[in-house]
Amino acid sequence: MTHASALQSLLRAVKPLAASMSINEVADLFLAAEHRAFLSLPVVDENNRPLGLVSRATLQDIFMQRFGRDLRGRHPVGEVMNDAPLIVSLEASLEEASKQVTAQLQYPITEDFVLIDAQGGYCGLGTVLDLLKAMEARVAQRNRVLRQALVDLKESQAQLLQSEKMASLGQMVAGVAHELNTPLGYVKNNVQLLRELSEPLFELAAAQARLGQCLNDPDCDEASLSQALQAAEQARQQAAPELLAEDLQQLYGDTLYGLEQIAELVVGLKDFARLDRAMSEEVDLNDCIRSALLIARNHIKDKAEVVQQLGELPRIACAPSQINQVLLNLLTNAAQAIDGKGRIQIRSWADAQGIHLSLQDNGRGMPPEVMAKIFDPFFTTKPVGQGTGLGLSISYKIVQDHGGQIRVASEPGRGTRFLVSLPLPATAAMKRSA
Ligand SMILES: Nc1ncnc2c1ncn2[C@@H]1O[C@H](COP(=O)(O)OP(=O)(O)OP(=O)(O)O)[C@@H](O)[C@H]1O
Ligand SMILES: [Mg+2]
Structure with a gap:
């Protein structure tokens, strides 16, 4: 729908009055069936330019006065019209029109608004009620579109998650x-x-x-x-x-x-690849570390020596294959950050705050400006075809969905440490998106 036609549908063709018509004549017009829906009637000059609006309320006020009709009935209506009426261009969008109208609207509403063409000629009247209804319909439609966009977004996010999982699995299967x-x-x-x-x-x-x-x-x-x-x-x-x-x-x-x-x-x-039958399986996260290490072994063995210090951990409810995916992403990144032969240190421990998994490498590290972006989707410093830049953004989302946190510290030339913390059942508010 174009702007013009949006207001066009609100246009009510009302024959305009001349300023010289008498108050009595106009009052009779207000009683005619065709004008019943209007709060006011438009007055134009000889060139069809809007001069003002005569409102039904003003005339009523006059007729309520003692001898009002006799004293003023024959006066020209131009005397009592509002000569600063609400004028809206037919070219305006629905939003512009409603902004303009509501900005000048007075309570109680006693007037309609005049619609003019591009040359300023009178075209017809619009009522505030019609405008409100049209706006409401527009908002409802926008809401529907937005809701659909949200559904689509969620779906493509889920697909992204799945395809990243498949990609990392594919890599590892090799x-x-x-x-x-x-x-x-x-x-x-x-x-x-x-x-x-x-x-x-x-x-x-x-x-x-x-x-x-x-x-x-x-x-x-x-x-x-x-x-x-x-x-x-x-x-x-x-x-x-x-x-x-x-x-x-x-x-x-x-x-x-x-x-x-x-x-x-x-x-x-x-x-590693097990489907998440239950999102809330009770899992020892050390098993996830071992499983991810086994899968990544081929990838890592020529790059780094792996040092494990795994503490005793309480079992927690989580989606193990997703946690495996996070660990695999972190391990792969660590191996990829190492030039020549390096070391990857994996530690796990539990305290009152939760369970912590730390993965530290002595690879290239990264400058602060890179570190600021690593969790952004599609951010990668790797050559085209090598990195999708999704690994960390998906890992971030998974950890967040588990109510946990993923933090990073890095120094160029010295290495990088990722710390994944997951809450214990007592402290966990498992806010998972279904
Ligand atoms: N251990 C690390 N050491 C140094 N830089 C890292 C490390 N982990 C991540 N990065 C930086 O963060 C960027 C984003 O990592 P992320 O895992 O999201 O994507 P990627 O590894 O580039 O691509 P993909 O994971 O899809 O293969 C990397 O390109 C790299 O610059
Ligand atoms: Mg990666």
């Missing part, structure tokens, strides 16, 4: 696949070796079986028996079970160890 490859490789080698090594044992068993058959067979002659004996002895020498035993034990042990490593990674991955 790391975990790499981690799985090492134990898988040697488990496979070991099993192949076991198969090769166990072949002579099967031959030995077969040779011994043939020898046993010969011994039990009365028809087996001396020559066959000696041949069977020789073959069994040869097979035994080849298989050398007394030497093999040690090798086999070692191989079985290594293989089992590899399989355990694979199992550990798989469990870690499952723990």
Whole structure:
């Protein structure tokens, strides 16, 4: 709807009066059905320019006076009109019109407002009531749009959260696949070796079986028996079970160890990615640290030595996969901030205020102007394609949703420390957005 047409719909075509019309004539006009809705009638000059408004209330006042009609009824209406009426341009927006009208409106309302065209010519009347209704409809519509925008915003925020989670998971899945490859490789080698090594044992068993058959067979002659004996002895020498035993034990042990490593990674991955069945699962946050470390291991191992000082923590209600995501973001950032080989120190402890997780690196650190922006969405100092700049803003939101705080201290050249504090159940007002 354009501005002009917004007011156009309020325009009421009322035939204007000439200033010379008598008060009596105008009073009769007010009684006509077509003018019943109006508080005032417009007066124009010969060029159709608005001169003023005659209000119904003014005429009533005159007629209420003793002999009012007789004394003044024949006077021209121009004498009693308000010659400073409310004039609004049809070009004005609804908002401008209502601002203009309400600024000059007097209580009680005794007048309507005059609508003029761009040349200042009279077009018609508008009533305050119509204006209010139109404004209300406009506000209601704006509210609807705003409400929808809020819903959309919430939805895209949730999508953002999800896609960042998927992106970090995707990154880590590649790391975990790499981690799985090492134990898988040697488990496979070991099993192949076991198969090769166990072949002579099967031959030995077969040779011994043939020898046993010969011994039990009365028809087996001396020559066959000696041949069977020789073959069994040869097979035994080849298989050398007394030497093999040690090798086999070692191989079985290594293989089992590899399989355990694979199992550990798989469990870690499952723990890490678990869906939040219950937002309020009772969780030991040290498990989250271990889980995030396991997932990030491949990413970190060439960059930093990880030092853990994990204190005993009370279990708290939280969304573990979200906390995992925060820790993974912090660990990844720390590893990325380290040039060459560095150290990441992870500490956890609990006190009366809550549970605290501290992640400290001795990487590049950051100047105050960078630090001021790190929690802003899409702020990144990393090259295009490497950082989305969402990691910390999402971590911030997650911690905030848990009623906690995330703080940072950093010094260029010395390193950075992030401190995540979550409230204990007694102090926690779990204000989570559903
Ligand atoms: N441990 C840290 N040391 C130094 N700078 C850091 C550290 N953590 C974050 N930053 C700075 O904060 C910025 C924003 O971090 P954030 O995790 O939000 O995004 P990102 O790491 O750039 O991108 P993404 O997490 O999407 O890969 C980083 O680009 C970096 O400049
Ligand atoms: Mg990051």
